[in-house]
Amino acid sequence: MTDHVLQKSKTQISQFSRKGVLFVISAPSGTGKSTLIHKLRNRHPALNFSISCTTRSPRQGERHGADYFFLDKKEFLARREKGYFAEWAEVHGNYYGTPLDHVEKLHAQGQDLLFDIDVQGALQLQKSLPQTVSVFLFPPSLDELKKRLLTRGTETEQTLQKRLHGARNEIAQAHHFDYHIINDDLEEAARLLEAVYLAQTVKKDLLPDIAALLMRDCEKKENG
Numbered sequence: 001m002t003d004h005v006l007q008k009s010k011t012q013i014s015q016f017s018r019k020g021v022l023f024v025i026s027a028p029s030g031t032g033k034s035t036l037i038h039k040l041r042n043r044h045p046a047l048n049f050s051i052s053c054t055t056r057s058p059r060q061g062e063r064h065g066a067d068y069f070f071l072d073k074k075e076f077l078a079r080r081e082k083g084y085f086a087e088w089a090e091v092h093g094n095y096y097g098t099p100l101d102h103v104e105k106l107h108a109q110g111q112d113l114l115f116d117i118d119v120q121g122a123l124q125l126q127k128s129l130p131q132t133v134s135v136f137l138f139p140p141s142l143d144e145l146k147k148r149l150l151t152r153g154t155e156t157e158q159t160l161q162k163r164l165h166g167a168r169n170e171i172a173q174a175h176h177f178d179y180h181i182i183n184d185d186l187e188e189a190a191r192l193l194e195a196v197y198l199a200q201t202v203k204k205d206l207l208p209d210i211a212a213l214l215m216r217d218c219e220k221k222e223n224g
Contacts (some may be wrong), residue, residue: 016033018112019206021112022103022129023197024177027120027137028167030149032183036137037116039190040197047197050103050113053085069099087117087124098129107131112201119170126176133200136177137192140184142167 001216023066027033041047055076060153064070071079076095079086088097095118096166098115106113107129111123141143142164149155149163174180179196 017208018201019112019131020107020110021197021200022125022127022132023112023114023200023208024108024117024122024132024134025137025176025193026117026134026170027183028139028145029163030145030167030168031137031139032148032186032189033116033137035186036183036190037114038195040193041114041154043194044112044197047112047114048099050115053079053097053099054094055096056088060206087121088117089121098125103129112160119173119176123173123176124151131205133179133196134177135179135196137189137193138166138171138174138180138182139184142172147161 058170086100
């Protein structure tokens with residue numbers, strides 16, 4: 001196949017629509033998840049954060065429908081009872097939830113969505129949205145995780161122990177995730193995370209039957 005024909009074939013295939021990637025990333029606090037997500041989205045800006053609903057008040061600069069969908073508590077609980085959320089949680093007295101219909105609509109339209117979420121939320125998502133792809137990020141060790149948390153300079157002994165206890169519980173649930181990445185070397189972990197994401201963008205489950213479409217196109221040209 002000549003370079004010209006090969007390039008034309010690639011262009012045609014790239015024009016086929018696909019469903020969006022629902023990319024879930026979880027990790028214990030201090031693992032470096034935010035840094036890795038920032039690196040991934042810098043390279044792939046079309047990978048957008050999923051927008052959640054919340055009952056907390058908007059912070060300065062936050063916009064309804066862009067940063068969050070802001071609801072009052074009564075409305076949130078009413079929607080929860082109707083099965084509106086793919087996952088939900090109460091955090092520090094405020095409710096947060098992922099709107100199921102909204103995510104399914106964007107998924108069908110081919111939009112890739114990133115869920116930066118805790119382990120319990122990830123497990124809920126896997127049940128309500130089985131097409132999600134999940135990654136669990138590990139620290140190299142719990143000792144290294146403790147060092148990283150101490151380096152922040154924001155932890156008291158009480159909060160440090162609470163985070164380490166939470167990390168152990170989260171790591172115990174890691175077997176529920178599709179991919180495991182150890183953040184020992186930041187650049188290597190970033191490369192692996194990107195590789196997982198890119199692999200999902202060409203997964204056959206998200207694509208139309210390309211072979212059938214190409215064969216149908218050939219038949220039309222031959223018969224035309």
